[in-house]
Amino acid sequence: MPTSITNKELIIKKDWCKGCGICVEFCPKKVLALKDGKVEIINLDACIKCGLCELRCPDYAIFLRGEI
Amino acid sequence: MPTSITNKELIIKKDWCKGCGICVEFCPKKVLALKDGKVEIINLDACIKCGLCELRCPDYAIFLRGEI
């Protein structure tokens, strides 16, 4: 359902991010990057809300809100 | 070698025998019997010196001497 995808929001909880880079590496759309040891969204438009970043973030610092 | 058979002697060390009856049961030639809780030779002539009694006596109380 396309709506579900657009309903979700990509959230970063910076104070929990330890900058491991795992989400950056395994994001299929290169949405993310590290800056000053923390994750950052560099290309939100490309995000397909696949949730792989959330799936593999060891620190629960990135996730999609509004999952249905 | 038939000579080897006749060279062997069947020995019982009665003070070690605990009368379990294992040698009696598994002697192929019914050479042995229990009496008053100890093993006894009842038919030495039948003995083929196979050593099975020695093999299975838990108490090392029966054996063949002169093994070659």
Place this chain on the structure above:
Amino acid sequence: MDKKVKLMQGNEACVEGAIAAGMRFFAGYPITPSTEIAEISAQKLPRVGGKFIQMEDEIASMAAIIGASLTGLKSMTATSGPGFSLKQENIGYASIAEVPCVIVNVQRGGPSTGLPTSPAQGDVMQARWGTHGDHPIIALTPSSVRETFDLTIRSFNLSEKYRVPVILLLDEVIAHMREKIEIPNEDDIEIINREKPENDIGEYRPYETKGERLVPPMASYGEGYRFHVTGLIHDETGFPSNSPIVAEKLIKRLIDKIEVNKEDIISFEEYNLDDAEIAIVAFGSTARSAKSAIDMARDMGIKAGLFRPITIWPIADEEIDELSKKVKTIIVVEMNLGQYVYEVERIAGKNCNVIGFGRANGELITPDEILDKIKEV
């Protein structure tokens, strides 16, 4: 013969007492001379809806009873020297996590495998100091089959009341002898159960104590209080902390809950002490020999008496101090080469003469030997 009067072995009386106290879980690993406690538990527990498990070793047995106690069942394990040594790490866990449980140690000849079928009282100091770090402990030691029944119940009661592991120190003589016992009616047995929290679930702090009380109420797993338990130093919420203040507070409370309640915890028997000039301190089976010896001494006109610690830890320091002011000599008789005598000496040494008399050869000390010692003094 009354139905309730029976000839019973010490180990059996221990199980009967445990079940009367509400034991519903036993985990153990066989070891002479404690094995009957496991065997009888295996037989009796399922009859009262309780559970028995033979674990792979003593470490696992100790762990299992802690797990079961945290889940709400009164739990016990039983062992002897080598197994008692193995349980020590997890006994320390029960101390710091404040998990009620009873550990029976039927003492046999040590050290190591030693004399597995012979009696001894060589684990007295180990019962106090066997696990690492400062920790609270209660240990009781009976002198008869009937007392084994009673003290097993008392072990559970103290354990539940103070949330500490309680050690029941038997010796092979008491464990294996059979004597007359009259099992009391259920109604005459006092049973103490752990205090449960009254908080709303969200508010429960598993290690928070209120007011004067030093013992926090205890929830069980599965009741809705989703609390955390750890063997690390922890604060009132149960979560680990590295703060020296938290550490100090916790350890002090653990020690204090016993220290402050010593009067409630300590019990002892006095026999012929009123006019005594020589006091014997003895416990367990040795105290029986001592009684005979005292009777013999009295017959000879020697004023001897017995102070028998029933609670062996914490030690009855005030009572022993009092005693030492009244008598000339205290003889500590124990089936070892000198353990409890150190503590008695510490307490009484400044007031009277303290002598140790011990033997560790696998035989119960006889009344005659004690009498000789009395006469020597």
Place this chain on the structure above:
Amino acid sequence: MDKKVKLMQGNEACVEGAIAAGMRFFAGYPITPSTEIAEISAQKLPRVGGKFIQMEDEIASMAAIIGASLTGLKSMTATSGPGFSLKQENIGYASIAEVPCVIVNVQRGGPSTGLPTSPAQGDVMQARWGTHGDHPIIALTPSSVRETFDLTIRSFNLSEKYRVPVILLLDEVIAHMREKIEIPNEDDIEIINREKPENDIGEYRPYETKGERLVPPMASYGEGYRFHVTGLIHDETGFPSNSPIVAEKLIKRLIDKIEVNKEDIISFEEYNLDDAEIAIVAFGSTARSAKSAIDMARDMGIKAGLFRPITIWPIADEEIDELSKKVKTIIVVEMNLGQYVYEVERIAGKNCNVIGFGRANGELITPDEILDKIKEV
């Protein structure tokens, strides 16, 4: 800077000392704060033809060093509280079978998992009484990195000489601090090796002692003496016996070989005691604080001094007794809530005032705190 002068951690000095003493086998299981001892052993042992093995747990480690020692190698293990508790059963085995070996316990905050990275001195009584049954034990405790080196050597020497397990009690402070150490020349180090049998092979009785000597000569597996070793009570041939006479003789000899040789075994340091009115008894890292406190007290005109047990077990009873006749007050300072103080009280209590001062919160007691205590008196 002299090549031999180095900045070294206590744990490293322990390994250096061990290798200098002839350690050629180490079995261990990692545990903070002792782990460096294993790590450095793993690195250094093969370089001197020795062997390191990381076993599956502490029980196995203790077992392995006993096996290796029986096979002729000087052996050591190192651990901390929880692991020390687990080793207790086999420490008892080493006692009764008289197998030389060294057990290092780097004390951390207890009980249970406690405060794994913080210092403590909470295993002092456990070192004495941790295993079941009456048993001999020697325990040494250093106060500096250099002394750690020396006492590790001494542990091996005493262990070989008396055929007992020797416990080296470190604390986290000493184990992890780095300080100056000057490694002595090989020639200046005294090394004692176990006495070997001189008998013909057929005549060797592994537990037979000759004359006054209480320690039997020791053969190794594979040398031709095909002897038997057991943890059961055994006679001079090494085979089990149920005889009370044999049992008594064995246990008494085990205890006596330490008791009789106390003078050789016990060592201590006295600091400013000559005219002291207040004596501090302290050991390990705490003794360092005590020294500072004493210096401060002296500056203020208070006559304070230090008695520092280096051999912590057996306790220096005669010396402490002497001391208690000279001073007014003894303060026992230890990083626990009261352990060694019990023993000091026992010995000194009839002659002087004995006070305990302890803390178990994971922090080293400071000179100021001790000074305050001194001033209080």
Place this chain on the structure above:
Amino acid sequence: MSKKVEFRLSGAGGQGLILAGIILAEAALRDNKNAVQTQSYGPEARGGASKSEVIISDDDINYPKVRESDVLLALTQAACDKYMQNLKENGILIVDENVEVKDRDNIKIYRYPILRTASEIIGNKMVSNIVALGVIQGVTNIVSTDSLREAILERVPRGTEELNKKAFEEGFKLANN
């Protein structure tokens, strides 16, 4: 007999002497006396005990072990040789007919075919212990015979009541003939 009587029942492992001791003690309890039963073990728990001790008394029993016994039952030569020296002056020694008693003064000796009675008359050597109890009672009359009969019936395995009853009576008869 004095208020306190000490028994030592000895023989080979497997002869059921522990059970015999227990039954004797339980019979004493039925008579409202005190009783303590102890035993000795071999290495670890394995192997039957060869010695069972019972103290019967009107008073409390403190020291629970038997040093010198008033009564010694010995079913084997080895047991007799070992324990005879600890029989009191004027004590009672009950032995199986197979046992030869070495000279000792001042004891009363009773010799009966205990083992043979069990195996031949009752037809089951497992009940030697109960035959022995019969003999002991016949000789000492230490408890009331009915109490002892009841105590036996309560302890023996279900289905063996008759056998054991008979064993007891045969033993009792031996001593009373």
Place this chain on the structure above:
Amino acid sequence: MSKKVEFRLSGAGGQGLILAGIILAEAALRDNKNAVQTQSYGPEARGGASKSEVIISDDDINYPKVRESDVLLALTQAACDKYMQNLKENGILIVDENVEVKDRDNIKIYRYPILRTASEIIGNKMVSNIVALGVIQGVTNIVSTDSLREAILERVPRGTEELNKKAFEEGFKLANN
């Protein structure tokens, strides 16, 4: 400076401050002084220590821990906030330029771009600890500079000698400019 100087080097785990402490202590040894180095750990041994302490003295050092330091190095804000209160009166505070120092009387404050020097000038943030050593030496002159140089070379991994040498000199320069 007095005979006994106490240093506390603080920052985040992984900044190599334990090594810096060790090197400082070893330099003192080269000068024939006494030195003791200690540190604190997180839960169990895992995770880098965030604090390393060194005491340098001509005399014996008994109590080995630092209570109030004479010198505090703080590479992070958190470390500075936490330990500043334990800096002695007239003590020396050395901080990275990123650290903001809250008001405190009677201390001397030195602020240098330690981390930036390491990452930008030397090109490797791993050597911040050595830059810091340079700064400390520049400010305090606690040991002989040659001893410190030697101590550094002896401790750093093989192949990184030049890098570390440079780091030290840059740090030293910072403080001497």
Place this chain on the structure above:
Amino acid sequence: MVSGLIEKYFRYNRLPHIWCPGCGHGIILRSIVKAIDELGYNKDEICVVSGIGCSSRAPGYLDFNTLHTTHGRALAFATGIKMANPNLKVIVITGDGDCAAIGGNHLIHAARRNIDITTIVFNNNIYGMTGGQYSPTTPKGEKGTTAPYGNIDKNFDLCELAKAAGATYVGRATAYHAKLITELVKSGIQNKGFSFIETVSVCPTYYGRKNKKGDAVNMMKFLKDNAINIKAAKSSDAERLNGKFLIGEFYKSIEPEYTDEYNKIINIFQKER
């Protein structure tokens, strides 16, 4: 703001957790919680037990009944819990050291009894908590602080061991294959008996650094590239499998469960009464 899953099941006021940047343990833990969520259990009926180690810190972060025990003993404590209340879903979280070194005996015995406990090992091939000593799963030749010249110990195949000991559900996944973890844990919890799930984790701090495996990302890539699902492996040629390791569901069987069997004994007597 935290994710719904974290909010619902974690004690999120205790986060961030103590694990190092890039430690695989966090990923695995989330995947486990996801499984519990998907199974729809009430939080009160879940009990999570651990030993000592980095991995064993996990329960402290979870809003269930949680227990952090002594090193290696989690399964023995858990056995007591399960016996005391068979209605609890008991999950043990353990490390390769905790479970297979000091705790090896409890593992094989819990498996043998087929007691209904789901054990999840966070296998990072090293002792993380104590700083990088080799463990019983460290591959031969690799380094640890106690194996400075390369480890000479053969490593366990934990899944083989658990199966031989008697486990009735056995599988393996990796921190990279997080969804597979969730699947296996779901099946494991549903299996009425002893379930054993090995999750290969990454420890960049010690195992990675000691063995030059690169950072967390590199280690995750390694898992991605070298794990082959057993289903896929069946149709693969030997060459493709060379040097790779298997993941997926390895073994499954239905056998009597321990607490059920015990209840049958109790029931005999309850009927009698």
Place this chain on the structure above:
Amino acid sequence: MVSGLIEKYFRYNRLPHIWCPGCGHGIILRSIVKAIDELGYNKDEICVVSGIGCSSRAPGYLDFNTLHTTHGRALAFATGIKMANPNLKVIVITGDGDCAAIGGNHLIHAARRNIDITTIVFNNNIYGMTGGQYSPTTPKGEKGTTAPYGNIDKNFDLCELAKAAGATYVGRATAYHAKLITELVKSGIQNKGFSFIETVSVCPTYYGRKNKKGDAVNMMKFLKDNAINIKAAKSSDAERLNGKFLIGEFYKSIEPEYTDEYNKIINIFQKER
């Protein structure tokens, strides 16, 4: 007068042994000694180590280097011995309780390391020494003094377990199949690595009595009738195998041995010097 074998290798002044009439342990012990005799080793190079139990009393009767340790720990002591002197042929004699209950962890770890120790379990399916409690090899449903209503524990297949843990030689025989014991022990000792040999013993005193298995003779007959050699089994139909158990040599492989591997490390440095 005693037999030559007994005279040569036993401390025969300590005989008769403490084992009960008909106990299988004595048969097994003789078969082991026969293997040593046939291999022709010097008595000084043999070291026999045991734990605690009836079976573990065996070394005391043997004229080798012998060690009777603590319960369950024989393999850990033996590991120290073998490391200290790899020239010794180290044999561990243990019981099902000693080896598989309390000692299970040392078993799997010694197997994993493939250290050159030959372990022989006297498996009588019970704790003999302590009087008949069920052990990890007591079959389900059978009785022990601690399983008065029948054992609900599944039993280990010790050979499977040892193999999964890493043993490089694995076999099983019975007290009846005494010659097979000798064969397996010979091969086991010759295997440079960890060898595991399960010998099914009989305990008429406890296991037999508790489970109405008859006397020693009956129990021996049971072994005779129910054990099938794996070679024969291969050519047997399923029906003939039904309810039977396998004996024979189960597994054999050549892998690096632990003390050899350690010596390689030492050699690096010896060359350096």
